[in-house]
Amino acid sequence: MADSLNVPPQSQATDSLLRRLAGPSTTKAGLATDQTDINRVIAEASKGSKFYENEKRKDKDLTKKIERILKQRDEARKGVDIAHVEHSVDQLLAKMEAQRDLSQIIVHVDMDAFYANVELLDNPRLKGTIFAVGHGVLTTASYEARKFGIRSGMPEYIAKKLYPDLVVLPCNFGRYSEMSKKVMDIFRRYDPNMCAASVDEGYLNITHYCEEHVLTAEECVQQMRQTVEMETRLTVSAGIAPNKMLAKICSDRNKPNGQFKLDFNPQAVKAFMQDLSIRKVPGIGRVNERLLESIGIRTCGDIYTHRAALSLMDKQFGLHYLLQTYLGIASNHVEPYHRDERKSIGAERTFSAISEKEKIFKKLEEVAAELEDDMENRGWTGKTVTLKYKLDTYKVYTRAKSFDRWISTKKEDLFAIGKELLLPELPLRIRLIGLRVTKLKDLREDADSKPGGIKRVGLQLPQFVLQVHPVLRGRREKLTSTRMKGLGCHKMATRRLCPDFMMKMRKS
DNA sequence: GCGGATCAC
DNA sequence: TATGGTGATCCGC
DSSP states (O other): OHHHHTSOTTOHHHHHHHHHHTOTTTTSSSOOSOHHHHHHHHHHHHTTSHHHHHHHHHHHHHHHHHHHHHHHHHHHHTTOOHHHHHHHHHHHHHHHHHTOOOOOOEEEEEETTHHHHHHHHHOGGGTTSOEEEEESEEEEEOHHHHTTTOOTTOBHHHHHHHOTTOEEEOOOHHHHHHHHHHHHHHHHHHOTTOEEEETTEEEEEOHHHHHHTTOOHHHHHHHHHHHHHHHHSOOEEEEEESSHHHHHHHHTTTOSSOEEEOOSSHHHHHHHHHTOBGGGSTTOOHHHHHHHHHTTOOBHHHHHHTHHHHHHTHHHHOHHHHHHHHHTOOOOOOOOOOGGGOOEEEEEEEEEEEOOHHHHHHHHHHHHHHHHHHHHHHTEEOSEEEEEEEETTOOEEEEEEEOSSOOOOOHHHHHHHHHHHHGGGOSOOEEEEEEEEESOEEHHHHHHTSTTSOOOOGGGOHHHHHHSOGGGTTOTTTSOOOOOOSSOOOHHHHHOOOOTHHHHHHHO
8 A cells, every 4th residue: 555655654644645535524423444445445546646646745744844843842842841831731721620611501413414315305216325415526425325435525536436336416405405494493493592503513502491391401402303303304413512612522422313412520521532532623624633643642631641842832732722622611602693704705616727818717707707696695895805726736826905995796897806816827727716805894784774774783683682592691701712823723613603605505 | 914724514 | 537615714924
């Protein structure tokens, strides 16, 4: 295997690269028994492709970065009293522990193989066949297909090497969106303030519901899952825990069609974190997994062991966030997505690589038209336009320009700005082009505040107040958002985002 | 403010 | 033959 990959055996890069090629979800449920064999097929199918070469490049860069970090660590340790550093970290931990809040029952719900199961619902003859959903790149693999190593995000042609008779169905977004809405409406009976994190995922706070109906959390979630299955014939897995991070991790524990509740006490939470792979933590992807692994951190328990090094390299890793992770402390604040939280809107398209100027402009024109459509339909404008392009080598570049006025959302104007950004870059051979607008302004809000219209002022919207779950009232300020640094652990990881791409899906 | 990187779904 | 699209955040400059 190592020979066929043309890299030294046993090297960290080899392992990492193989795992990367196998897809982002190799750690998920339904894993085949012989991952090595699967990895070999994938590696052979990938070998020599531009995509693969790019992955190798990124891997090499990462290896260099790791070397730098190890040097920095050794440098930082020089002449430092480690015991003293550990002691101050321990004091920080004690402060954090004192802030732990176990009062809320948070649930993360996750539809099992959502797209695949909706297809199964609509076409029972699929039952027993090995199939996936997608086009070119797979969006979802059925549980049967996962046994063969087939994963979401995997190119179709590789999946077919793993299982030649694989059936690949086109996406039917309108249908998924419709079913998603049905399921979310059931969830909302248990928490009207729930947050739909994506089409097939959500967070709920069931503290109030359980009190009101004199139910244990497990009974409540059992009932909710049964209701979903009865009313939609779809199955859902759930995690029950004192905060969103823990709930999310727990929802993976008994998948598919199962639930898992964590005990609501600090000892149980810490025991749960102790042997948990750092990769399971939302926000820690394959890059940060490798960075942490390089300094000896594989599990969340290892964070404590290496707390001195992390403290000395706070800048690189973000000590605070990792300590919270070690303790299993995270946000327990659940609220629905609000329109004004949106930060950008964009469109991008991949195609077979082209280098002719006219053809590139044609593609740019197409994404500009798509973006115009989106911005008009959803009522947005903005001040910054960012052009994105991907070379046929898979290297990605962005070029941005800001204006001191709100930009026109007409496709001709978006195209003109994109062209201006693109021209100095030519000549290029590209396989993707995209446009994105940031520094947004909500035109709908604007329309409402026009003379004669009803002015809307943020949280004073009566509908909003009614939507607020009683248990959360007055809690908003109490839950301070953590300043994240170091590891790219953004707010998304703990506060969740609720993209309105469900609306987008309704369109298609 | 810009560009590169990382991450989630 | 051949590896997606949307949106968010962080860091270094």
